[in-house]
Structures are given as C-alpha cells and as structure tokens.
Amino acid sequence: MIPASFAYHRPSSIKEAVTLLGSLGDDVRTIAGGHSLIPMMKLRLASPAHLIDLAGIADLKGIREDGEDVIIGAMTTQHEVIASDFLAKKIPILSETSIVIADPQVRYVGTIGGNVANGDPGNDMPAVMMCLNATYHAVGESGERRISAREFYQGAYVTALKPGEIVTAIRVPVPAAGHGHAYEKLKRKVGDYATAAAAVVLTASGGKVASCSIGLTNVAETPLWAEEASKIVIGSALDAATVKKAITAAEAITSPASDGRGPAAYRTKMAGVMLTRALGRAKARAGF
C-alpha cells in the first residue's frame, strides 16, 4: 500500500511550523508519531498535499514541572512516558495508561500529543486527561491558547483545535500525594483499542473519598468525563451500594457503537465493570 504523493516539510521551531501551517492552504496535515495518520494515508483515507513533520522541533519534547503542574511536550513518546521515573512518582496513571496502548514498537514512536489531539475516541489518553483535568496548550499564528481536556472533544475526530493550530504541550495538575489511581482497559488482544476502559483518580480522608474524578474510553463518539458518577462516590467509603449507584450513573452517559468489539449494551456494561475494578484498585492504592 503506497500513499498518495505529498510534499514533506520538517520545521525546526514551533513558530516555523505554525507559519507553514498557515501558508500551505487547506490540504495540509501535521505528523507526530504517524501511527494513526500513516495507516490512513496508506488506505488513502487521508491524502494531504503537504505533510509537516513535528519531529525536528526540540521545544515539543520533554517533561518538566511548572509550579503545581507537570508539562509534557506533545512529541513525548509513550515509551518516554513509561520510562519517566518522575511521572511514575507524580502522576502514575500516565505510565499505567501508556503501557496498555498498542505494542512496544508503536510506543517507541507514538506520541502523547498525537494521542490526545487526534480526536479518535479509541485513544486511551483523552479520557485520562479529562480525569486529571489536564489542559492542552494550542499554538497558532495568533499565539497560544489553553483548552481544557474536558472541553476539547466534540465528536469523533472533531476537536476544539482550530485549523492552523498545533497542540504543543499538555499541562497536568499533579494529583495530591497519596492519591489512588487506576486505568482499567478491556481489550480483545494486545494492541487493540478498548472495548471499554475507565480511569479513576481519587483522594481519601478519614476513610472516605475526599475527591474523585472518572474518565471513560471508547464508549461514545468522544471520551467521557463521568462527572455525576464522580460526585456520587465523594464522601462515601466506596461501599457496594454507592459504587453500584456510581456505575449506573456512568453507564447512563455511554453510547457506544455496536461493532467488532461487541454490541452496544455489552460495551456499556463493560464500562461499568472496568469502572468497578478501577474504583477498587484506586481505593486500595489510596490506602483505605
């Protein structure tokens, strides 16, 4: 399978990339790790006239602290997320998520920025970023703006990113020390997208949930932030009745497709099962 012809551009700065993006017309795509885009180009489902490779931009790389937040450069690969001791200590749900994405070869190349910016509901990081209340830095010719992950996803492959903008970094508020977390993903085989998956970050105080945030993957046209379900468990000891109520609330906001991963009703139930497991594991990790 050979993609259609295109012109290749490899800018060395964000400014240069944004200028190119603004000057090459409508038929232009940026490429990060390329593990979503290149298969699409091979199938001719995408045939951009211009490809802007972001791999040569040093400013898009790296993981650093900024006050209470951690900033992850968009071109940081999943492999680098997994290898980061700093992230493992501060925001361990990120490495727990990265390691269930695709397979080793794809993780060496696939980037966290591509995963969040592509708008594919099958991608794992978007729901985790909603759960963590992360913010995306988007740069266009008129400068930088910040978009909440919880407001970024509008439909399958439709996001708040405007033409001419690039996601340059992800800003994640560091969860409180001692928090509990879990990402539970049901998949048919290694490398598959989720049949359903759930992300949980919670804190505990005096044997009760003090704060909780829940994200769901691949059970709707967009990743979901399960706000209602999160609220239900706050103040509880995660007893069976409360968990059941939260699962019902989470299942209610799903609207998965019936596809090779199962009928819609099954995938909704699996979202509930993944959430039950994630709550249990997060609770144990929070030590109550």
Added chain:
Amino acid sequence: MAKSQISMTVNGKKVEELVEPRTLLVHFLREQLHLTGPHIGCETSHCGACTVDLDGKSVKSCTMFAVQANGTDIRTIEGMAAADGTLHALQDAFREMHGLQCGFCTPGMIVRAYRLLQENKNPTEEEIRFGISGNLCRCTGYQNIVKAIQYAAAKLNGVPFQEAAE
C-alpha cells in the same frame, strides 16, 4: 513530486539516496537498498515483520516514511551477524531452539529481541512475551521463540541456559 535527499547509516554503512517523500522506509530498505530482511506482512502496523532497529528503538518500517528516517542509524537483520559471518547470539539461538517454522516473522522477531535484550539483559518469560507482543508468529505458538530469546540472553550473560519445566 520532487525527491528528497536523505542520508543515514544502515548496518554500519553510510547511505545517501534520493527518495520520494511518500516512500515508506520498508520499501526504501527493500527496493532501493536491496535489504529484503525486513518483511512486508500486514502493512497495517500490527504484525511486526518489518521491524528494524532505529536509533535504539524498535520501529515498524512499514509505518514510517524514509524521509522521517533521515539522519538516523538503522540496523536490520542483515546487520546482525559479524562481518566474518559469525551469527549473532540471537540468530544462533533461533536455530538451536527451533524458534521458527516458516521464517517469515523471524527477521522482525530477532531485531525486536535484540532491542529487548539491550534494555533488559535478563528478562523473565513474562517480560519476553510482553516485549515481543508487537510481533506476530502464525506458526510456532511462540513457545520456541521465547525459549530462543532466553537461550540467547543466557549466552550473552555468560551463564548456562536452563530450560524451564514444561
């Protein structure tokens, strides 16, 4: 479409070539450099038969454009054996442990296992299986592939190979 000039190191040799931007790395390696070790299997980045080692990473050469590999250092199965033809420990291990049947997945398996052992000199069976989870084999059921990687690891570490009880 105008061709781009690219240069890279492939199996220790400096290479300079002209490529169309749309040329995939696997096609470049096979058709321009005549290195037919990286195989074209699924073409959809699932099977890993096209795996090459690129700047210390295992990558699927069917899901990268040759222009993206400009300036990199690449190793294919053709670069595994020593210049005098002595097989790499992994190649020898796949022969000794019968780690292949049809052989189609073998170049990708060995190149991937090479990087795995660079990162983890003494992997457990579970770590090996996880480490090669991006490479599909339709013949062996993986048993002897895992055994071959264990055998190679033992040899490279200078310790005797101990076969796990079945």
